[in-house]
Every structure is written in structure tokens, then in C-alpha cells.
Amino acid sequence: MEAIDARASGPHLRAMKHLALAAALLLSSAVPALAEDPPEGGAWASCQVSQISAYRDRLMLKCAGPAAKDLDGEATTPRVFAVETRDPLTETLLTLAIEAKGRGLGLDILYVKSPAANPDGCDKETCRRAAGVTLK
Numbered sequence: 001m002e003a004i005d006a007r008a009s010g011p012h013l014r015a016m017k018h019l020a021l022a023a024a025l026l027l028s029s030a031v032p033a034l035a036e037d038p039p040e041g042g043a044w045a046s047c048q049v050s051q052i053s054a055y056r057d058r059l060m061l062k063c064a065g066p067a068a069k070d071l072d073g074e075a076t077t078p079r080v081f082a083v084e085t086r087d088p089l090t091e092t093l094l095t096l097a098i099e100a101k102g103r104g105l106g107l108d109i110l111y112v113k114s115p116a117a118n119p120d121g122c123d124k125e126t127c128r129r130a131a132g133v134t135l136k
Contacts (some may be wrong), residue, residue: 038110042131045077045109049101052094058082058119059090060127061109080127081109084119089130096135108135118119 038044047063054060060082083090100107111134115124122129 009100041113042110043077043113045081046110046136047081047100047107047109049080049097049107052101054085054094055121056085058084058121059094060122061093061130062105073085078111078126078128080122081111081130082119082122082127083130085121093130093133096133100135108134108136 045063047061048065049061050064051062052059053062060080063079063081065079085094095109099105109130111128111130112118113128115128117129118124118127119129
């Protein structure tokens with residue numbers, strides 16, 4: 001059995017991670033998110049990521065700026081989005097949120113309008129479940 005040289009695997013592992021990130025960015029920028037109608041029960045929100053929080057059970061993103069409000073003063077666009085850590089979207093959402101925050105870019109987030117779909121810990125007044133994401 002041949003031993004693996006740890007020094008040789010380090011650069012290769014970093015290169016593979018960079019390649020995966022580049023592929024995710026290319027795929028996300030190729031999708032015309034806002035040009036498509038959101039699915040029934042969903043909506044798109046623009047987000048300048050101001051905070052990324054990771055908990056044992058969920059990932060949460062907070063967007064800069066106040067939520068848009070209707071005539072009654074009710075928030076019409078959430079500013080906090082969340083997914084459970086076991087959700088298939090979690091890793092992609094985290095990767096793109098870090099990239100957006102680090103480079104000063106925006107995200108378009110597809111979210112579920114109903115607060116009944118919120119993950120635990122996602123306040124029904126200010127937070128919604130993320131269902132998709134596009135890096136601008």
C-alpha cells in the first residue's frame with residue numbers, strides 16, 4: 001500500500017475547493033433568477049448580506065437595510081432568510097453568501113412566503129425559508 005504525502009494533497013485539495021467554488025459561481029450566474037416568475041407560494045428578494053449566522057440546526061442570512069412595508073406598516077419583504085443545516089441548499093447558500101459579502105455583491109433569494117414553512121428559530125415576522133439563491 002502506498003502512503004499519501006500530506007504535502008502533495010494540500011495544494012490539490014485547495015485547488016479542488018477553488019474549482020468547486022468557481023463552478024458554483026458560474027452555474028449561479030448563468031441562471032436568470034429574476035427573469036423567471038417565482039413558483040406559487042414563493043417570491044424573490046434582493047439581499048446585500050450583512051450577517052451570516054450558523055447554528056447547530058440552521059443557517060441564517062441577514063440582509064442590509066429595512067424591509068419594504070405596505071400601507072399598513074407590515075413588512076412585505078423579509079430581511080432574514082434561513083434553512084436547516086440538513087437542507088441540500090445549505091452549503092450552496094453559505095458559499096454564495098460568503099462570496100457575496102466578501103466581494104460586496106448582492107444575492108437574489110427565492111423564499112417561501114408562508115411563515116408556516118419557516119425552520120425552527122426563524123421568526124415569523126421577519127424571517128422566511130430560503131428556497132433558492134443567485135449571486136448577482
